[in-house]
Amino acid sequence: MNVFTIFGDPVSHSRSPLMHNHVFKTLSLNACYTRTQLYDGSQLRDIFFQKSLSGANITVPHKEAAFAACDEIRGIAKKIGAVNTIINENGKLIGYNTDADGFIAAIQSFGPLQNALIIGAGGTAKALATVLRQNGIEPVILNRSSNRLDYFHENGYQAYNWETFTPDSYDLIINTTSAGLSDDLLPLNAPLLTELLSHARCAIDVIYGKETPFLREVKRAGLPFKDGSDMLLEQGVLANHLFIHGTVSTDTIRPIMKQSFLY
Ligand code: NDP
Numbered sequence: 001m002n003v004f005t006i007f008g009d010p011v012s013h014s015r016s017p018l019m020h021n022h023v024f025k026t027l028s029l030n031a032c033y034t035r036t037q038l039y040d041g042s043q044l045r046d047i048f049f050q051k052s053l054s055g056a057n058i059t060v061p062h063k064e065a066a067f068a069a070c071d072e073i074r075g076i077a078k079k080i081g082a083v084n085t086i087i088n089e090n091g092k093l094i095g096y097n098t099d100a101d102g103f104i105a106a107i108q109s110f111g112p113l114q115n116a117l118i119i120g121a122g123g124t125a126k127a128l129a130t131v132l133r134q135n136g137i138e139p140v141i142l143n144r145s146s147n148r149l150d151y152f153h154e155n156g157y158q159a160y161n162w163e164t165f166t167p168d169s170y171d172l173i174i175n176t177t178s179a180g181l182s183d184d185l186l187p188l189n190a191p192l193l194t195e196l197l198s199h200a201r202c203a204i205d206v207i208y209g210k211e212t213p214f215l216r217e218v219k220r221a222g223l224p225f226k227d228g229s230d231m232l233l234e235q236g237v238l239a240n241h242l243f244i245h246g247t248v249s250t251d252t253i254r255p256i257m258k259q260s261f262l263y
Contacts, residue, residue: 002031003052004243007038007066008059010182015209015260016057019236020243022260023253029244041065048086048093055087055243060178063097063123070095080130081151082123085239096242099124100131102235103206106226110202113137113171117196119187119214120176121148121159124206128176129157140170142188144177167192169199173218180205180212187214197221208232233258 006016012035020033031054038044041062048056048069058066063082067073070083071092077083083095107113116132118125121143129152132139141152141159152159160166173196179187186193194217197203203218208228211219218225237254 002029002054002243004031004033004055004057005036005051005053006033006057006059007036007044007047007062009037009039009061011035011037011059013182013209014059015232016059016236018263019233019257019260020240022263023240023256026256026259027244027248031243038062041069045069045093048088053088055085057239058084058086060124060181061122067095069093076100076127076130076134080123080126082126084123084127084235085242087242096239097127098235098238098242099231100127101238102231102233103128104131104135105234106228106230107172107204109226110172110224113201115140115170116172116174117142117170117200118174118176119143120178121152122176122178124176126151128174128206129155133157137172140168144188162188165192167195167199170196171201173197173200173203175203175205175207175212175214178207180210180214181207184213186217190217193217194221197223204228204231206231229261233261 006014017033024031066083073095077097084099085096087094115138118139118141129139142165146161149159175187177187179185202224204226205212205214206228237250240253241250
């Protein structure tokens with residue numbers, strides 16, 4: 001049996017086991033998908049081999065540690081420096097990032113966009129900044145601290161912390177922080193968020209399955225919005241396609257995986 005897992009901290013909220021197991025079962029594949037609470041990202045590689053995994057997904061806060069754990073990085077993950085999917089290819093760990101393309105698929109319904117404000121500067125923010133720019137939507141980054149801004153400055157993005165930021169007008173406001181995931185916090189102070197939303201066309205929170213404080217503010221502002229469910233589905237479809245080595249098309253996997261959202 002091929003065994004897969006999702007590494008994260010926290011990880012109990014993750015819908016990935018449900019999504020992937022539903023596809024494996026429906027397609028009668030000899031595979032199962034578990035979840036693994038991982039406190040220390042530097043342990044990821046050892047645990048991967050201890051569990052004899054065929055592949056894995058990686059969620060908050062270990063995507064950069066996962067990048068470091070791989071023997072080879074393919075595709076857009078190279079540019080991003082963060083990995084959310086690992087495949088075991090004959091004992092070598094191959095890293096990919098499916099969050100980026102998953103996000104672009106998710107925001108299509110908002111229509112054409114010129115620019116975006118990304119709140120947060122972690123692995124997801126890197127993925128989205130890279131893919132937004134590739135798709136002609138210029139991102140600006142706003143993070144709580146300066147710790148993670150170097151990557152963005154080095155790659156030519158405008159990136160600010162709460163002290164250095166001056167608000168402007170952005171078509172799309174994106175919450176990529178984990179504020180609201182397992183707490184009841186806004187990703188930045190309420191007056192600033194209200195001002196940003198008053199100039200925006202739409203907003204998305206990459207957190208899924210709950211109404212975060214960020215989304216509550218977006219609703220109050222009356223903007224079109226989404227949570228992270230569509231992004232979750234699309235990144236999962238792409239990851240599953242990698243797990244099964246492309247033997248089934250993404251167009252076949254998508255409706256099956258989507259059914260698991262009804263449970
Ligand atoms: P990281 O740990 O890499 O980054 C977390 C970021 O959140 C950092 O910029 C951090 O700021 C910021 N942050 C954390 N807490 C707060 C807070 N209370 N206030 C303000 N900023 C805060 O996480 P990831 O990028 O891997 O993941 C982020 C979120 O995206 C998670 O909730 C994850 O579940 C979700 N996600 C959803 C996906 C989907 O498919 N829908 C796909 C990928 C991720 P600082 O640098 O100052 O610490």
